[in-house]
Amino acid sequence: MRTINNKIDLLKESPTRKIDAIREKLKRENKDIIVFSAGQPSIPPPIEIRELMGKLLKEESMNLYGYTPSQGILELREAISDDLKLLGGIDVNPSNIVITAGGQAAMFSTLATLLEPGDEVILFDPTYFGYKPLLDYNGAKIVRHYVTMEKDFQPNIDDIANIISKKTKAIILVSPDNPTGRIIDHKSAKGLAEIAIDNDIWIINDEAYKTLIYEGEHEFLYKYAPDNIISINTFSKDPSIPGWRLGYVYGPKNVIDKIKLVNEEMVYCPPSFAQHMVTRYLRSDIRLKYIKDVINEYRKRRDVMINAIKKRIPKAKYIIPKGSMFVFVDLKEYINDGEEFSANLLEKYQVASVPGNYFSEKYLSSLRLSFVAEKPERIEKGIEIISKALE
């Protein structure tokens, strides 16, 4: 019988794909869209690295084109190891790192490796929408830990202790956070690490935005519980190659070896051109300057957005994001249904946003607004349009 496996339906298309499709449609109608919805950077990788790759493309060799080891080329894993030492002061051996075809493959392979049907996984609310379908597909039960704007979206360690059961396999943390821009504070980071050790559970630490920090410091949880942390990373945000699909996972060697195996069976090896590019990027003397310039530009745009919201939408509630790319704005003083408002905003006013209910069961009147995709004057214009639409 030509039937298919219905389990596939537990996987869900990213809800932002729908928004992308409407944006494309409106663009074809020559409408000018202000984009606050995109979860990707707007500044390309450093020109020096791009030019270098262009030169390498002229060489008559298979070096850039051949399969690589499934774990990724050693030179890249060594460069990442040095980078983690430089940025976080942590010692991660290259053999504890597996390169993946992006952060999504890192998540998919990690969850396929760790989870068994019936496992419980603690997920924050709000949190990145990408985890739920993968947890459902792997037969895990989601247990929510609700964090609130009033508490700066920091977790409550006692509450987490109370929802841990014998079936708990892992806690998933995203920091800097998507959608809230919260960076986990030092006390909470240590608290989570201790709870993981005490209960013999994993922390899956999604560090996709770890270099996009505007104030404060990124917490490398690996410092406090190296045997309990599986860290998910991507090069989509830094150096800005989301479409090239390159990321990595680090953690205990026995688990990394299995995650490597899943990745080999999923994609055989991580994309080689991207591996060669990022190796050169991480080893270049412009790496730190480039990311500093990018952060300065994004910080400027963030401040423009925050100031515009303050001025135009005075009853909006939000925290000032210390990292990532987003302001998570609660508009409950103006509207009830964020999803309906977001759809309206796009179709009638040509401003693209992502509604809060994609990330939360509680923040139903909110929007996630990216401040990195548009330039300052268009950010101001977009917020002005939102304020009019709210009236």
Add this chain to the structure above:
Amino acid sequence: MRTINNKIDLLKESPTRKIDAIREKLKRENKDIIVFSAGQPSIPPPIEIRELMGKLLKEESMNLYGYTPSQGILELREAISDDLKLLGGIDVNPSNIVITAGGQAAMFSTLATLLEPGDEVILFDPTYFGYKPLLDYNGAKIVRHYVTMEKDFQPNIDDIANIISKKTKAIILVSPDNPTGRIIDHKSAKGLAEIAIDNDIWIINDEAYKTLIYEGEHEFLYKYAPDNIISINTFSKDPSIPGWRLGYVYGPKNVIDKIKLVNEEMVYCPPSFAQHMVTRYLRSDIRLKYIKDVINEYRKRRDVMINAIKKRIPKAKYIIPKGSMFVFVDLKEYINDGEEFSANLLEKYQVASVPGNYFSEKYLSSLRLSFVAEKPERIEKGIEIISKALE
């Protein structure tokens, strides 16, 4: 508990990875290895396309770097649709095509979509070793159809009809074949298509080598049973970007939509740089000339290898491969254990090959020898070394 899912152990590292690792070790010892083991091309993509991509890398835009639709960019799917029309005379709508992160992701996502535990899948013997672990992982039972060198490795349609049961979900066909180089003949192709229609089962048609044809013609089974064929394709062999991970699947829309969903969850989108490159390759006026030149070169190398075997290893049995990259040589007149011989050949004689037992339960005294990785004089030298090692 920090346990992991033991099901992962059903996935197996590609056995050629071990050979690669020993090759690397010997290379570091400055030993000169003759490579007959590689399943990848040795001629890089056309210089015109590489130079064009180098130019595009200089543009200050996110065009090459951003996420693409999870199904792949429309321009590439349109170019593939036109290419299938040109090469095979078949009409495949771009909406029936999903771009994947290589042939491996195409296989993984297709099998995850189609298979339910307990399904039976008919696999040829010998066949590509990549399928078994994925079938095991998805809980399918493998039913073997043994093809033989005496019958040119063509299937016996009556025998296949006899092993089809109510639980049969699919037949997996690789043509042009890895490891044997056999192209399925017209009668067998039609026979397989009819059997699939009569029994309402899928044919998963792995067409990775469809443009590497030295004599005869590739059979597009889609012609005979469009509703029953899921076709697996890759750009690893043509235009020679195995490490870049780009492939595609075509088939009935309802299945393609699900395979797309699995791929989105696995990797979010196929690698964008490779998509832009292959779109330009397929649309360029040098595409047909390039692949013709590559085929002429590989055919020359194949003939050098065949003639050297004929001269040096006269009791070897083989068919002359009409497609793909390999000669599958049965050495039963000389040795018993192909795996032991292959290991010896590499360690003591520095000639890398792949033993037949990786592909077959029956051809245990055979080797798969790639004729594309080395130049003619080194092919002759390698065969000479093998003949000495056999003594």
